Amino acid sequence: xxxxxxxxxxxxxxxxxxxxxxxxxxxxxxxxxxxxxxxxxxxxxxxxxxxxxxxxxxxxxxxxxxxxxxxxxxxxxxxxxxxxxxxxxxxxxxxxxxxxxxxxxxxxxxxxxxxxxxxxxxxxxxxxxxxxxxxxxxxxxxxxxxxxxxxxxxxxxxxxxxxxxxxxxxxxxxxxxxxxxxxxxxxxxxxxxxxxxxxxxxxxxxxxxxxxxxxxxxxxxxxxxxxxxxxxxxxxxxxxxxxxxxxxxxxxxxxxxxxxxxxxxxxxxxxxxxxxxxxxxxxxxxxxxxxxxxxxxxxxxxxxxxxxxxxxxxxxxxxxxxxxxxxxxxxxxxxxxxxxxxxxxxxxxxxxxxxxxxxxxxxxxxxxxxxxxxxxxxxxxxxxxxxxxxxxxxxxxxxxxxxxxxxxxxxxxxxxxxxx
Amino acid sequence: xxxxxxxxxxxxxxxxxxxxxxxxxxxxxxxxxxxxxxxxxxxxxxxxxxxxxxxxxxxxxxxxxxxxxxxxxxxxxxxxxxxxxxxxxxxxxxxxxxxxxxxxxxxxxxxxxxxxxxxxxxxxxxxxxxxxxxxxxxxxxxxxxxxxxxxxxxxxxxxxxxxxxxxxxxxxxxxxxxxxxxxxxxxxxxxxxxxxxxxxxxxxxxxxxxxxxxxxxxxxxxxxxxxxxxxxxxxxxxxxxxxxxxxxxxxxxxxxxxxxxxxxxxxxxxxxxxxxxxxxxxxxxxxxxxxxxxxxxxxxxxxxxxxxxxxxxxxxxxxxxxxxxxxxxxxxxxxxxxxxxxxxxxxxxxxxxxxxxxxxxxxxxxxxxxxxxxxxxxxxxxxxxxxxxxxxxxxxxxxxxxxxxxxxxxxxxxxxxxxx
Numbered sequence: 107x108x109x110x111x112x113x114x115x116x117x118x119x120x121x122x123x124x125x126x127x128x129x130x131x132x133x134x135x136x137x138x139x140x141x142x143x144x145x146x147x148x149x150x151x152x153x154x155x156x157x158x159x160x161x162x163x164x165x166x167x168x169x170x171x172x173x174x175x176x177x178x179x180x181x182x183x184x185x186x187x188x189x190x191x192x193x194x195x196x197x198x199x200x201x202x203x204x205x206x207x208x209x210x211x212x213x214x215x216x217x218x219x220x221x222x223x224x225x226x227x228x229x230x231x232x233x234x235x236x237x238x239x240x241x242x243x244x245x246x247x248x249x250x251x252x253x254x255x256x257x258x259x260x261x262x263x264x265x266x267x268x269x270x271x272x273x274x275x276x277x278x279x280x281x282x283x284x285x286x287x288x289x290x291x292x293x294x295x296x297x298x299x300x301x302x303x304x305x306x307x308x309x310x311x312x313x314x315x316x317x318x319x320x321x322x323x324x325x326x327x328x329x330x331x332x333x334x335x336x337x338x339x340x341x342x343x344x345x346x347x348x349x350x351x352x353x354x355x356x357x358x359x360x361x362x363x364x365x366x367x368x369x370x371x372x373x374x375x376x377x378x379x380x381x382x383x384x385x386x387x388x389x390x391x392x393x394x395x396x397x398x399x400x401x402x403x404x405x406x407x408x409x410x411x412x413x414x415x416x417x418x419x420x421x422x423x424x425x426x427x428x429x430x431x432x433x434x435x436x437x438x439x440x441x442x443x444x445x446x447x448x449x450x451x452x453x454x455x456x457x458x459x460x461x462x463x464x465x466x467x468x469x470x471x472x473x474x475x476x477x478x479x480x481x482x483x484x485x486x487x488x489x490x491x492x493x494x495x496x497x498x499x500x501x502x503x504x505x506x507x508x509x510x511x512x513x514x515x516x517x518x519x520x521x522x523x524x525x526x
Numbered sequence: 527x528x529x530x531x532x533x534x535x536x537x538x539x540x541x542x543x544x545x546x547x548x549x550x551x552x553x554x555x556x557x558x559x560x561x562x563x564x565x566x567x568x569x570x571x572x573x574x575x576x577x578x579x580x581x582x583x584x585x586x587x588x589x590x591x592x593x594x595x596x597x598x599x600x601x602x603x604x605x606x607x608x609x610x611x612x613x614x615x616x617x618x619x620x621x622x623x624x625x626x627x628x629x630x631x632x633x634x635x636x637x638x639x640x641x642x643x644x645x646x647x648x649x650x651x652x653x654x655x656x657x658x659x660x661x662x663x664x665x666x667x668x669x670x671x672x673x674x675x676x677x678x679x680x681x682x683x684x685x686x687x688x689x690x691x692x693x694x695x696x697x698x699x700x701x702x703x704x705x706x707x708x709x710x711x712x713x714x715x716x717x718x719x720x721x722x723x724x725x726x727x728x729x730x731x732x733x734x735x736x737x738x739x740x741x742x743x744x745x746x747x748x749x750x751x752x753x754x755x756x757x758x759x760x761x762x763x764x765x766x767x768x769x770x771x772x773x774x775x776x777x778x779x780x781x782x783x784x785x786x787x788x789x790x791x792x793x794x795x796x797x798x799x800x801x802x803x804x805x806x807x808x809x810x811x812x813x814x815x816x817x818x819x820x821x822x823x824x825x826x827x828x829x830x831x832x833x834x835x836x837x838x839x840x841x842x843x844x845x846x847x848x849x850x851x852x853x854x855x856x857x858x859x860x861x862x863x864x865x866x867x868x869x870x871x872x873x874x875x876x877x878x879x880x881x882x883x884x885x886x887x888x889x890x891x892x893x894x895x896x897x898x899x900x901x902x903x904x905x906x907x908x909x910x911x912x913x914x915x916x917x918x919x920x921x922x923x924x925x926x927x928x929x930x931x932x933x934x935x936x937x938x939x940x941x942x943x944x945x946x
């Protein structure tokens with residue numbers, strides 16, 4: 107046996123689904139996370155644009171795992187791993203494992219331009235989302251009080267970098283905000299004056315989706331007033347000015363708000379993990395694993411979710427984490443029964459992106475559709491996967507309400523970056 | 527006339543109700559606030575204890591006043607008033623007024639012990655509530671990882687200072703948290719071990735309420751595991767230790783979490799206001815006004831809400847702000863018609879405090895009751911007064927849900943004090 111103590115680092119989709127799937131396996135589970143909650147990241151853009159509150163998409167890990175008496179949740183930072191002794195070290199204790207599951211995910215990255223971070227926040231954590239929310243709504247507020255028309259124009263200009271699902275969803279939500287939600291709320295300008303640019307290096311938005319969906323998504327975005335700039339690269343972000351390059355053409359845009367939705371990189375701690383087991387990382391810091399998601403030479407150490415770089419790289423979506431988490435649990439159970447499992451295989455359950463009220467594009471089992479139908483599918487999938495979120499019905503009601511009214515109530519501007 | 531430009535400083539109950547009540551009066555309104563939202567302070571303790579998210583009780587001022595085209599909302603700090611020229615200065619502009627309404631409220635105060643602020647946060651702003659929430663839930667998390675039983679005991683000890691409505695509601699919510707919500711979520715201790723002390727200098731809890739309600743409230747609190755210490759004063763708060771004095775008796779309690787619900791003081795800017803008009807302030811910094819809520823010698827300058835100190839001091843509750851706001855609007859309208867109004871008179875609509883699920887005490891029009899009936903009255907009043915909160919039904923559903931399940935979903939612990 108020797109599989110009875112499973113330590114999981116990270117309570118995102120990968121780690122949490124592993125812990126949940128191990129519920130019926132006779133093992134002791136320790137789930138370690140820096141935060142006390144699981145974050146439903148696919149809806150983070152809703153927090154960034156004032157549609158939902160952080161509490162709506164963050165659920166306490168302890169509450170989710172409460173019923174499994176053999177599961178313990180530890181809130182803390184992992185500061186190191188002693189592979190020789192098979193222990194994970196936090197600031198408070200050493201936790202011994204028979205099986206270790208690493209699932210600490212990725213942060214956004216700036217392609218070597220770390221200096222852009224302060225000027226163009228990304229969207230991976232609650233704090234990121236609150237920072238975006240603060241900047242977006244502050245820009246509108248400042249536009250109301252400035253007497254400088256040029257500054258006002260810059261304050262009403264928003265640039266979203268990267269047109270993957272997050273970028274598309276952010277730009278769509280900004281379009282709705284400017285054209286619907288904020289209508290009639292300002293006296294010195296009309297929110298419809300706001301300009302939203304969505305910048306993408308590839309030749310089309312949603313470049314990983316099937317071609318027809320990209321053009322549908324682009325048309326939807328344009329209807330919401332979003333200017334889509336494809337085959338365009340950001341070459342500089344300085345205070346208030348974004349420089350774009352399209353072929354030989356250079357363009358500068360005065361924009362006070364730049365939102366980053368491009369590029370990922372493994373978190374700091376991943377280096378530590380790789381070194382502890384002598385594993386390799388890929389160019390964005392993900393840890394290279396075998397087909398069964400274990401580190402080479404360490405069959406009891408799994409790397410799953412966004413942090414994992416198996417021979418065939420699955421997409422960086424929630425589904426990948428969920429499927430990998432379930433696979434690890436199955437593997438542990440199989441091993442306890444003296445069996446083994448075939449390699450992990452990602453099953454594509456489809457792609458979805460939401461562009462606005464009743465507007466989405468979907469590609470599910472080869473079936474492509476858009477508009478209200480796609481939006482409804484999106485809504486149903488999100489209901490289903492808001493796992494352990496006891497309030498999922500409430501969140502849905504809130505959505506339905508926002509859907510009908512375009513209202514966005516959760517648009518507090520905090521004193522510093524903190525406002526909840 | 528000369529009443530056509532009304533400038534209101536502060537978007538709390540006083541300022542907002544004045545602005546709303548002026549909706550049918552032909553005046554231009556400028557409402558200035560440091561924040562972009564109106565905060566429903568009576569429910570702040572629910573945010574502090576994880577029952578509601580900030581977005582549930584904060585509503586954008588612009589959204590509330592959107593339909594009044596003659597009302598403008600300005601987010602900004604007032605940095606001074608030039609009484610001679612009748613202008614209010616913000617960092618961005620000078621705003622001229624014919625009538626000025628000052629309603630910037632109060633902060634909590636430490637009776638000359640400002641050094642306690644960092645050790646015992648108060649509860650007046652969203653940030654205050656998030657800081658309390660962070661401390662409360664972090665204490666439980668740290669209790670799970672520490673190996674020191676003495677420290678664990680201190681981490682599971684909570685002291686609430688002040689047994690007015692806020693203190694009583696906080697202590698009640700903590701009691702529910704420990705005995706109901708968190709049940710079964712920890713592995714190294716039972717949350718029921720948590721000790722909650724409610725400390726009050728007066729001889730009974732809710733000292734401004736009728737005597738029978740105090741004893742009912744105390745019994746309810748005790749049933750939730752709260753230790754009520756009346757006629758007891760806090761003489762010192764140092765890191766991890768609270769010193770209490772009851773008569774001659776001195777007691778020290780090791781407690782990692784101390785929550786402050788006693789004492790108020792006008793905000794910094796009130797000194798500025800008083801000086802600008804040569805007005806006097808009372809010992810907590812409130813501005814002394816005449817019976818019609820105007821500053822002596824300045825019939826066009828009103829001070830309302832918690833900042834106001836009229837000859838007969840009304841209680842520091844939301845009702846006072848609402849009634850004063852409505853009174854100011856009526857006065858302006860009367861003056862425009864060449865009439866005048868009798869002095870402001872506070873109408874007591876009753877007192878209420880909530881102690882837990884289905885438990886409250888109420889004193890309404892001399893009718894005293896408690897238990898579920900009082901709780902229902904409390905719930906109805908809060909529905910009614912969640913003014914302009916388009917989501918009030920949602921908040922009620924959320925409550926009802928929390929009521930039935932004891933769940934508290936909004937208990938994120940942020941990275942610093944910021945977590946939303």
